[in-house]
Amino acid sequence: KSEFLEAVQKNLSKNDNWQITVKGNPQELFRPYYLTTSILIDVLNQKTEKGVDLLETLKPKEIFYLSYVLPQLGETDDYNKDDEKTQREGLFTTLVHFIPKVLDSRPLILLIDDLDLVDEATLLLLRRLILDRNFPILICGTATDTRQDGGDGQPAPLERFYGTHCKELDIHKVSLTPLTAANIAEHLQAIFPELKLPENYETNLAQTTQGNPLFLNEIVRKLVQDRKITLVGNQWIAEPLEEGYLPKSLEEIVQQKIAALD
Numbered sequence: 001k002s003e004f005l006e007a008v009q010k011n012l013s014k015n016d017n018w019q020i021t022v023k024g025n026p027q028e029l030f031r032p033y034y035l036t037t038s039i040l041i042d043v044l045n046q047k048t049e050k051g052v053d054l055l056e057t058l059k060p061k062e063i064f065y066l067s068y069v070l071p072q073l074g075e076t077d078d079y080n081k082d083d084e085k086t087q088r089e090g091l092f093t094t095l096v097h098f099i100p101k102v103l104d105s106r107p108l109i110l111l112i113d114d115l116d117l118v119d120e121a122t123l124l125l126l127r128r129l130i131l132d133r134n135f136p137i138l139i140c141g142t143a144t145d146t147r148q149d150g151g152d153g154q155p156a157p158l159e160r161f162y163g164t165h166c167k168e169l170d171i172h173k174v175s176l177t178p179l180t181a182a183n184i185a186e187h188l189q190a191i192f193p194e195l196k197l198p199e200n201y202e203t204n205l206a207q208t209t210q211g212n213p214l215f216l217n218e219i220v221r222k223l224v225q226d227r228k229i230t231l232v233g234n235q236w237i238a239e240p241l242e243e244g245y246l247p248k249s250l251e252e253i254v255q256q257k258i259a260a261l262d
Contacts, residue, residue, distance in 0.1 A: 001142035003213040004176055005113050008140055017107035017136075018043060024117025029157075032121035036095065037069045039110070039122075043102055054102060065094040095125055100134040107136040115141030120157035127165055142176075178211020191220065192229060192236035201238055208246045215250045222253065 005021075012019060020042050028034040044051040055073070058066070067073040068091050082090070110126075112118060118141075130137055143158060155163070162171060179187070185202040188195050209215040223229045228245075229238045247253045 001144065001176055002113055003217070005111055005140065005142050009111055012109060015107075017109055018046075018103055019109045019111070021111040021113070024112065024114030026114075026117050029117050029119060032119055033069045033091075033095075033125070035112070035118050035122040036125060040070060040099070040102065047102070051102060058098075061090070062094050062098065065091040066098065069095070092121075092125065092128075096128055096132065099125075099129060100132075103135055105135040108138070110137065110139045112139065112141035114143065116143035116156060116158045118158065120161065123157060123161045127161075127169060130169055179206065179209070179213060179216065180211065181206040183211075184209075184216060187216070188220070188238075192238075195229070195236040195238060197238050198240040201241070204241060204246070208248070212250070215253075218250060218253045219246065222247070222256075 009019070009021060020039055022035055022038045022042065024035065047054070055063075063073050065087070126137075126139060129135075130139075154160070162173070165171070166173075181202040184205050185197065188197070188202070205216065205219065209219060220229075223238070228241070229236065231237075247256065
């Protein structure tokens with residue numbers, strides 16, 4: 001899934017838009033707006049003087065609310081007397097108005113890996129930004145399993161969000177299937193044009209990698225490093241693979257690399 005997201009990113013045009021890539025964190029799943037913090041920090045770091053000029057235009061109450069997601073703004077007790085519901089609504093409203101400003105209303109392309117680990121507050125904020133249509137926004141996310149248990153037998157945040165808002169937001173879900181032997185053969189031909197493969201070569205790779213693109217890429221690197229795939233004249237040739245040559249897992253490849261450093 002991460003390879004898929006990288007492929008999407010590589011094929012994006014570099015027009016006048018924001019391209020932000022963030023990743024879900026299992027340790028932060030139940031901290032509201034943790035992913036919003038990552039998104040805002042990324043955007044502010046790309047702006048002139050890190051957006052200081054924009055932050056200086058904010059009202060004290062806006063700074064108070066934003067300090068929940070941007071702790072570097074400092075703490076203030078001026079509005080701590082508000083009840084929890086008022087503070088929660090104030091933060092949400094402030095973010096809804098602040099984010100279009102910080103983006104200069106330019107299109108936002110947001111790529112999220114491990115979307116199933118995103119906090120629910122960020123999901124609801126993104127929904128509001130999409131529906132408000134103050135600026136174009138495209139979100140592409142990958143998830144291992146959206147049906148994880150959210151605790152007390154309840155659906156996980158992403159599954160609950162999808163079930164409630166998929167039609168409203170026109171969300172499209174695409175299941176990524178493992179690479180087949182034919183996919184692998186096509187991939188190898190794209191890397192090594194006119195590559196001559198031994199019989200059942202791609203089938204063996206498909207069985208070993210279980211169609212995992214990351215595992216396959218690591219094996220291809222190993223094949224090249226070990227000169228199992230070489231250029232002879234103008235012809236790429238793959239040698240037959242001896243029994244037991246292929247690593248049985250991605251972890252085994254990592255262990256081999258570490259051992260080679262010793």
